[in-house]
Amino acid sequence: MTVKEVALGSALAVLFFAGYLGYNVLPFLFFGGLLYVLWFTVTNRNAGGTQVALTPTSKISDVDFEAIGGQEMAKNELREALDFMLNREAIKRLGIRPLKGILLHGPPGTGKTLLAKAAASYTRAVFLAASGSEFIEVYAGVGAQRVRQLFKRAKEMAKSEGTNHALIFIDELEILGGVRGKHSSHLEYDQTLNQLLVEMDGLTLDDDVQVMVLGATNRIDLLDPALLRPGRFDRVVNVELPDKEGRLRILQLHTRDKPLAEDVDLESLARDTFGFSGAHLENLTNEAAIMAMREGLDRIYQRHLVEAIDKVMMGEKLDRRPTPEELRRIAVHEAGHALVSEVLRPGSVSAVTITSRGSALGYVRNNPGDDRYLETRELLEEEICVLVAGSAAERRLYGSGSSGAASDLRAAVDRARKLVSAGMSELGVVDEEVVPPGLLHRTITGIISEQESRADAILAHASVALDHLVEVLVEKESLAGDKLRDLLRSQGVVT
Ligand code: ATP
Numbered sequence: 001m002t003v004k005e006v007a008l009g010s011a012l013a014v015l016f017f018a019g020y021l022g023y024n025v026l027p028f029l030f031f032g033g034l035l036y037v038l039w040f041t042v043t044n045r046n047a048g049g050t051q052v053a054l055t056p057t058s059k060i061s062d063v064d065f066e067a068i069g070g071q072e073m074a075k076n077e078l079r080e081a082l083d084f085m086l087n088r089e090a091i092k093r094l095g096i097r098p099l100k101g102i103l104l105h106g107p108p109g110t111g112k113t114l115l116a117k118a119a120a121s122y123t124r125a126v127f128l129a130a131s132g133s134e135f136i137e138v139y140a141g142v143g144a145q146r147v148r149q150l151f152k153r154a155k156e157m158a159k160s161e162g163t164n165h166a167l168i169f170i171d172e173l174e175i176l177g178g179v180r181g182k183h184s185s186h187l188e189y190d191q192t193l194n195q196l197l198v199e200m201d202g203l204t205l206d207d208d209v210q211v212m213v214l215g216a217t218n219r220i221d222l223l224d225p226a227l228l229r230p231g232r233f234d235r236v237v238n239v240e241l242p243d244k245e246g247r248l249r250i251l252q253l254h255t256r257d258k259p260l261a262e263d264v265d266l267e268s269l270a271r272d273t274f275g276f277s278g279a280h281l282e283n284l285t286n287e288a289a290i291m292a293m294r295e296g297l298d299r300i301y302q303r304h305l306v307e308a309i310d311k312v313m314m315g316e317k318l319d320r321r322p323t324p325e326e327l328r329r330i331a332v333h334e335a336g337h338a339l340v341s342e343v344l345r346p347g348s349v350s351a352v353t354i355t356s357r358g359s360a361l362g363y364v365r366n367n368p369g370d371d372r373y374l375e376t377r378e379l380l381e382e383e384i385c386v387l388v389a390g391s392a393a394e395r396r397l398y399g400s401g402s403s404g405a406a407s408d409l410r411a412a413v414d415r416a417r418k419l420v421s422a423g424m425s426e427l428g429v430v431d432e433e434v435v436p437p438g439l440l441h442r443t444i445t446g447i448i449s450e451q452e453s454r455a456d457a458i459l460a461h462a463s464v465a466l467d468h469l470v471e472v473l474v475e476k477e478s479l480a481g482d483k484l485r486d487l488l489r490s491q492g493v494v495t
Pocket of ligand 1: 067068069070071107108109110112113114115171216218251253277278279280282451
């Protein structure tokens, strides 16, 4: 019998006795009932919420490190940390502080969850996953209770699975572990984070189940410094966007179980997908398979994969069709970008199209060549020149620009600002913050108008080719990079 039951029984007995003595007990019964209903609602909400959330996604994970493409550095660092965790006896002998938490830091979709699952299967640990947002409720104390319950569950599950390792994965750690005192309902946030710190501090080498916490975030700057202190998440593993080799490996992994036609060239796809995360690449292979299915084919061809790149980058093709005059203007604009791009950097265009997708009316897809991590002045100037070439072509053929160039011009301003802040403009090395706004503005517009003249000169020199390219685009709607180069070569614009 619990204290609650004894108290309830005694109160009822007193009321019954008072009624027997002739007192009016109805008001007491009424208020007592009301209080009970209130208490029941609040406690059940808390308990109910606790049970619904934090359902572990799996027990022992079957994802291994081989299922993760690229990310060699992250995998090695993680494996090293896990080996250390597995070597409990040596750690104890040398009196080393055990590793309790590892933080996976990187952009969305780069495989952090996969890495956590692989870490669990590598250590034969039960795997419990939760997201930072699942801990936060409007009811004070619920988050802390969920944290306690998560650690308790991890230990219970490990025991029932017959292993002495448990891995708790907390995605979106910045929601639960943001800097304390910063939230409007900060008491609840703070209590939850404090509880996580308490649980992590309580983990020792002598526990019969070794619990390790893996956090994932793409905003490490938002985390409370207490979380990153030694003894908590003291190992940070960076999970970056994959490089070309990594993208190739991920594409290979995600096409393993898909029937590919002989013309499929994953290397060229890896080259054309600079900036794609693993999740984007997985989506790309999936979209290509859907396109093949829609066409009633039993294999995926290169053209499906190439179109899927556009779909993942720009969104679904739009049903809305521009008017013939608009279409011609779009063709002029895109032809300008494509022509100048090929003249400045031969081989740089993968495709040019005037089919509208997402928010773009038409677009040129560039092949970035090898992954680049540094931008020189020449490179930034070339980029600006290509960006303004669309509106330069419109002005050349129509005498005026259009609103379609707005996003190009924003991107051009960004690049020009980069030139200034990296000390590559005529202002030399400056602190952008203290440059008078008028001077900054003049410098940026100066850089851009110089590149506009450059683009215009290239288009003037190739005006016949430009007209021809516009006609081809209006007729065919899109042109692959090598077809574009054939056309420009036949017109003597490129060699
Ligand atoms: P988020 O930060 O948004 O939670 P994440 O970094 O945890 O993302 P995952 O959930 O691990 O990313 O990846 C999503 C999907 O993308 C995976 O299920 C997988 O299909 C694919 N993926 C991502 N990275 C890789 C990779 N390196 N190798 C193979 N597949 C990958």
